[in-house]
Amino acid sequence: MGIGEIRGDEQTAALLDTELWQLSDAQLIEAIPAVTAQIHRLQALRVSLVGETDHRRVVPDPAHPALKHWLANTPAGMLSVSEASRIVSLARLLREQPDLAAAYESGGLRADLAVLIGAFCETPPKNMPEGIVPEIRKRLIDEVSHGTGDAAALRKSITDLRDAFAQIPPAEDTDRNEFYASQTLTGRVVIKGDVDSETGEMLLTALSKLSAPVPGPGGEPDPRPAALRRADAVTEMLRRFHDCGAGPVEGGEKPHLTVLVNINDLHHCDGDGDGDGEGGCECGCGGGEAGQGGKGEAAGHSSGSGGSRNGHGPGSGSGSAGGLGPLMMWTGPLSRASTRRLACDCIITPIIINDDGVPLKLGRKDRLVPASLRRALIVRDRCCAFPGCGRPAAWTDAHHIIHWADGGETDLSNTVLLCRNHHRLIHHSEWEVFIGPDLLPWFRPPRSRDPDRKPLPAHGRTAA
Numbered sequence: 136m137g138i139g140e141i142r143g144d145e146q147t148a149a150l151l152d153t154e155l156w157q158l159s160d161a162q163l164i165e166a167i168p169a170v171t172a173q174i175h176r177l178q179a180l181r182v183s184l185v186g187e188t189d190h191r192r193v194v195p196d197p198a199h200p201a202l203k204h205w206l207a208n209t210p211a212g213m214l215s216v217s218e219a220s221r222i223v224s225l226a227r228l229l230r231e232q233p234d235l236a237a238a239y240e241s242g243g244l245r246a247d248l249a250v251l252i253g254a255f256c257e258t259p260p261k262n263m264p265e266g267i268v269p270e271i272r273k274r275l276i277d278e279v280s281h282g283t284g285d286a287a288a289l290r291k292s293i294t295d296l297r298d299a300f301a302q303i304p305p306a307e308d309t310d311r312n313e314f315y316a317s318q319t320l321t322g323r324v325v326i327k328g329d330v331d332s333e334t335g336e337m338l339l340t341a342l343s344k345l346s347a348p349v350p351g352p353g354g355e356p357d358p359r360p361a362a363l364r365r366a367d368a369v370t371e372m373l374r375r376f377h378d379c380g381a382g383p384v385e386g387g388e389k390p391h392l393t394v395l396v397n398i399n400d401l402h403h404c405d406g407d408g409d410g411d412g413e414g415g416c417e418c419g420c421g422g423g424e425a426g427q428g429g430k431g432e433a434a435g436h437s438s439g440s441g442g443s444r445n446g447h448g449p450g451s452g453s454g455s456a457g458g459l460g461p462l463m464m465w466t467g468p469l470s471r472a473s474t475r476r477l478a479c480d481c482i483i484t485p486i487i488i489n490d491d492g493v494p495l496k497l498g499r500k501d502r503l504v505p506a507s508l509r510r511a512l513i514v515r516d517r518c519c520a521f522p523g524c525g526r527p528a529a530w531t532d533a534h535h536i537i538h539w540a541d542g543g544e545t546d547l548s549n550t551v552l553l554c555r556n557h558h559r560l561i562h563h564s565e566w567e568v569f570i571g572p573d574l575l576p577w578f579r580p581p582r583s584r585d586p587d588r589k590p591l592p593a594h595g596r597t598a599a
């Protein structure tokens with residue numbers, strides 16, 4: 136790729152100084168492919184420059200020793216780390232495979248197709264004779280250069296080649312296994328994979344057992360579509376894995392997630408009558424546990440004025456991990472409502488921090504539901520206690536009726552078994568649960584459902 140070639144493209148350069156309305160239709164239509172070709176030439180030049188920098192092992196900035204990170208952080212930027220990483224990978228492949236580089240730089244081969252061909256030829260099937268790799272590469276380039284084929288066709292040709300040279304049947308070849316879990320801009324995680332038949336069999340067996348429809352209490356069909364049932368099954372598989380995985384046991388169950396959370400984010404801050412008799416934020420948070428090292432007060436009261444309600448109202452800028460709200464280690468922000476729900480049972484280990492982001496303590500011992508309490512809850516509630524639910528106890532969380540962060544006790548009079556759906560509902564809606572004089576859970580529906588909010592008995596119980 137010559138720099139002169141790029142400088143010499145005066146036609147596209149002139150467009151930068153042109154008022155576009157002055158162009159005729161023909162000129163307009165001619166300009167677009169010309170600019171596209173110029174963009175490709177510039178991109179190819181960037182790849183070459185990155186390849187040369189990489190080859191010389193130049194470290195442009197010690198703060199970003201990996202080239203891809205430097206590339207994503209240059210002031211001209213405009214590249215995500217994954218885009219920068221693709222550029223570096225392509226640059227390395229092209230340096231090793233000059234015929235591929237020539238096809239790409241000439242503008243005849245797209246970058247994504249060059250990566251597919253380059254990656255295949257870099258690690259060809261074990262049984263493919265080394266001598267035929269250049270010939271195969273040329274064949275693949277010819278197949279897709281100048282728009283004669285697309286990525287799907289190329290992938291098929293590569294798969295056919297792998298099959299032809301495979302020692303073991305493709306279905307059983309674990310070397311081809313791939314699994315991606317990538318976070319999207321909305322914070323969700325997209326999962327994509329390709330696994331051998333044995334792994335697939337294990338996955339399908341587990342999914343089949345865990346995603347079976349669960350009929351409602353009156354025998355009505357499970358309303359969840361099949362895809363949602365499978366997704367719920369994956370959540371359940373992960374939960375069970377973390378239950379029996381290595382790591383410290385808390386209350387008979389192992390914590391599943393670590394969340395960085397300011398203590399204020401765990402307090403009940405919605406400001407409406409919460410019906411639990413708390414009478415506002417009596418903040419059991421400042422107390423002894425956080426009080427070590429003189430940082431304790433800052434944990435509970437961002438204003439430092441012990442006992443005040445500052446920092447507890449909605450929109451008051453109350454506690455957050457560095458001002459961002461609760462943060463999970465891998466996927467980032469988590470809503471305050473979900474944090475409270477997860478912190479309710481011992482599914483998460485909250486790392487409590489102060490307003491400066493300094494960790495103060497790890498969770499709170501009295502939030503954990505010990506195995507003995509869980510057994511007692513199973514005897515009392517038998518299943519998800521939500522009226523009309525009845526999902527098995529194994530699928531339930533122990534919900535704290537008054538959250539432990541608000542001073543609620545971890546005992547029978549303050550906990551209730553709820554399946555994940557109804558646990559979510561209780562935390563995220565107007566539904567409320569309380570323990571009645573009969574020592575059983577009762578549920579208060581939202582006003583939209585019953586203007587009088589008359590309490591309903593737990594599942595399988597009847598009103599006296």
Ligand SMILES: [Zn+2]
Pocket residue numbers: 475476479480533534535558562
């Ligand atoms: Zn809860």
Ligand SMILES: [Zn+2]
Pocket residue numbers: 519520521524525526553554555556557558
């Ligand atoms: Zn339920």
